[in-house]
Structure formats: C-alpha cells, structure tokens
Amino acid sequence: MLIYLKRNLLAVLCIAIVFTACKKSSSDEPTTPPVNNNKGIQLATDAKFGSVLTDKDGKTLYFFANDAAGTPTCIGGCETTWPLYYSADASTDLNLNKTEVGEVTRADGRKQSTYRGYPLYYFAGDAAKGEIKGDGVGGIWFVAKPDYSLMLANAQLTGNNINYTSTYAVGDGKTIYLTDSKGRTLYAFAPDKNGVNTYTRSAAQEGIWPVYESELLSVPSAIAKTDVGVITIATIGKKQLTYKGWPLYYWASDVKRGDNLGIVIGKGPGLTWPVLQLNATVAPAQ
Incomplete structure (x- = not known):
C-alpha cells in the first residue's frame, strides 16, 4: 500500500512539473511590453543614412533647406505633409550633443524644437518607427543628422x-x-x-x-x-x-x-565671390 501511494505521488508530481513547464513556455502567456523611458530627441542608426535624429518613439525627424536662416517657413498646408516637432523634455540620449538642441517660437506662437538651429519636422509619409521616406523630397527636405559637414x-x-x-x-x-x-x-x-x-x-x-x-x-x-x-x-x-x-x-x-x-563684393554681384550653388561647374584645373 505504501509503495502504491508513493508511486501515485510521484506520478502526480511529474505531471505538475510538466504542466508548469508547459505553462511557462506557452506562447499564450501575456507579456509586458518594454517601457519606453526615452525623452526628447534621440539618435538612431540607419543602414543607409547612418546616425539620424528621431523623436522619443523612434520616428524620423527632418531639416528643411528653406529654414537655413533658422526661421520656420513650413506653414499652412505645408504642415499637413511636414508636421512640426516639439518636445519640452531634455534628451535622455547620452550620445546626443545637448548644446546643439534648442527651440524656436513660430509666428503663430507655437514652439518648435531645433537642432543646430534648424527647425525639426516629421514627414507624414513615414508611417512607422524607423522609416525615412521624406529624405530628398523636392531636393530641399533632408533627414536630420548630427554629422553633416555641409x-x-x-x-x-x-x-x-x-x-x-x-x-x-x-x-x-x-x-x-x-x-x-x-x-x-x-x-x-x-x-x-x-x-x-x-x-x-x-x-x-x-x-x-x-x-x-x-x-x-x-x-x-x-x-x-x-x-x-x-x-x-x-x-x-x-x-x-x-x-x-x-x-x-x-x-x-x-x-x-x-x-x-x-x-x-569685388567686380560685381556673383563675379568675384559667388555663393557655391549646388549645380556649380567643376573648378578649372591649374
């Protein structure tokens, strides 16, 4: 009788262990999504563009060539395609140069975050985190990067x-x-x-x-x-x-x-000291 009880107890214990192991490995077990503690502008690495600026959720940010003077010029209907980005939070990204981050007040009173003085925008065509579909649009919109030489x-x-x-x-x-x-x-x-x-x-x-x-x-x-x-x-x-x-x-x-x-300056407008235009001809050889 004692041997029979021991065998039954052992069988129950084995079943319990198997059940527990299965339960822990079950794909039906609910998982807690990771907490996003990011704040402010972040840096991400893209296979094509290298280091790029994003918001705290990883959505790509852009520069507008029309804003070279530091004043936002994308207004009205332009904002439908290029919504402005603003965050009052300091960046939590330890690799970002915080001294390059700022903000500007637009003509309508709204604030907009800047990097190196360039107002930052989203592109409405970027549906998901990590997408960079707005770069090069019109030849005047470019993905925001921390390392442009020009x-x-x-x-x-x-x-x-x-x-x-x-x-x-x-x-x-x-x-x-x-x-x-x-x-x-x-x-x-x-x-x-x-x-x-x-x-x-x-x-x-x-x-x-x-x-x-x-x-x-x-x-x-x-x-x-x-x-x-x-x-x-x-x-x-x-x-x-x-x-x-x-x-x-x-x-x-x-x-x-x-x-x-x-x-x-010099002999006349553009004759001695022209701006260096994108479509400039190659400099002559010596």
Whole structure:
C-alpha cells in the first residue's frame, strides 16, 4: 500500500512539473511590453543614412533647406505633409550633443524644437518607427543628422538691399546653395583653381574671408560625396573643405545665419565671390 501511494505521488508530481513547464513556455502567456523611458530627441542608426535624429518613439525627424536662416517657413498646408516637432523634455540620449538642441517660437506662437538651429519636422509619409521616406523630397527636405559637414539653403540672394536671382540678375527668386552645418553661407573665390586656394596668403586675408574648416563627414543626399574634398592651406596651417574643387569660404560680414551679403563684393554681384550653388561647374584645373 505504501509503495502504491508513493508511486501515485510521484506520478502526480511529474505531471505538475510538466504542466508548469508547459505553462511557462506557452506562447499564450501575456507579456509586458518594454517601457519606453526615452525623452526628447534621440539618435538612431540607419543602414543607409547612418546616425539620424528621431523623436522619443523612434520616428524620423527632418531639416528643411528653406529654414537655413533658422526661421520656420513650413506653414499652412505645408504642415499637413511636414508636421512640426516639439518636445519640452531634455534628451535622455547620452550620445546626443545637448548644446546643439534648442527651440524656436513660430509666428503663430507655437514652439518648435531645433537642432543646430534648424527647425525639426516629421514627414507624414513615414508611417512607422524607423522609416525615412521624406529624405530628398523636392531636393530641399533632408533627414536630420548630427554629422553633416555641409547643408543646403534654398533662399533669396540679397546684397546692398537688392535681391538677386541665381544668375545674379536683379530680381526675386530662391537659389539653392551650400552652407555650413549651422546655416552660414559658403562662397567660392572666382580666381581659385581646382583644389587650390589662391586667395589666402596671410592671417589678415583669412580674417576677411575665413576658410571653411571641416572634416569630411556626412552630406545631404542631394550632394555627391565624391564632389567634396579637403585641402591644406600651408600659409595659415588650416584645412579647407572644397566642393567640386572650389575651396569654400565665409564672408566675415555675414553676421548671422542666412546672410549672403558677400555676393556683391569685388567686380560685381556673383563675379568675384559667388555663393557655391549646388549645380556649380567643376573648378578649372591649374
């Protein structure tokens, strides 16, 4: 009798163990979704674009070339396709440079988050986390990245209170041209040769038309990375970024982002110090 009871008890115990194991491994067992503790702007890694900016839920953020001056210009119906992004929370991403994050107040009083002074937007066509379908739209919308060496402005050229077109005729109309990563206008010096700075011979000259110093990192998708290079200016011991062989310069009197006042310096509008337009021809060889 005692042996019989022991055998039954052992059988019940084995059944209980099997049942418990099955229950723990059952796909029907409810699971608790992971808690998202992210706040503010985040960094994500994309196979094509590398490091990109997202919101706390992983939705991609974008820059608008029309906003090079730092003022949001996507208004009205534009916002249907490109909703603004705003978060009052400081970023919890330890890899993000927090000093580059800011905000701007729009004309209607709403706030919008910025990175390196560029207002940030969503793209309505990105239905899910991680999608980047808005990059390159119209040649003026680009995925927001923390490591652009160059950016593009789509803006009016103005010098001496006169508006100029992309051909430097007097008139209104936007021109797509290169800026640094914070929206400051970049120029070419017409006498320069391919990969050769013929202007900068002293610190005094460099103070008037500073060379654009930058490593070659990422560029917007509208720019072919093979068109960008770096040269060394021996006279001042600095490196200078080039585009299509043209060494890139700032104009010292462009005191704020978006200014392009240097176009009228020299022989005439665009003749000596043109902005470096996206469709520029390759610099001539020596």
